[in-house]
Amino acid sequence: MRSVLAGAASSKTHTKGVKLGGPQREGHCQPTGGAVERAEQLRPVFAELAGMSHRQMAVELNARKIRTPAGGQWYAVTVKRVLSRLA
Helix, strand or coil: CHHHHHHHHHHHHHHCCCCCCCCCCCCCCCCCHHHHHHHHHHHHHHHHCCCCCHHHHHHHHHHCCCCCCCCCCCCHHHHHHHHHHHC
16 A cells, blocks of 8 residues: 555655655766775775684684774775775
8 A cells, every 4th residue: 555655655756756766977976085995994994804704804804803984893894995996
């Protein structure tokens, strides 16, 4: 029932000319300068961890009490994103 109501609301909004969704321009998901800068600061640490899986790197970074750029714990996907900024 919920999907039917959501679909009806979406149709009404669409017919009013309201654009739905976020920006669809090229490069809108590029990391900010701060994210790239923080990744560069971590480059020596990631060089030490080269050869490990993303999961193993996350465990080691957490063991060393190195926080993510956002200040949280490391997960494999966080490691992957930072490494992609260093590539």
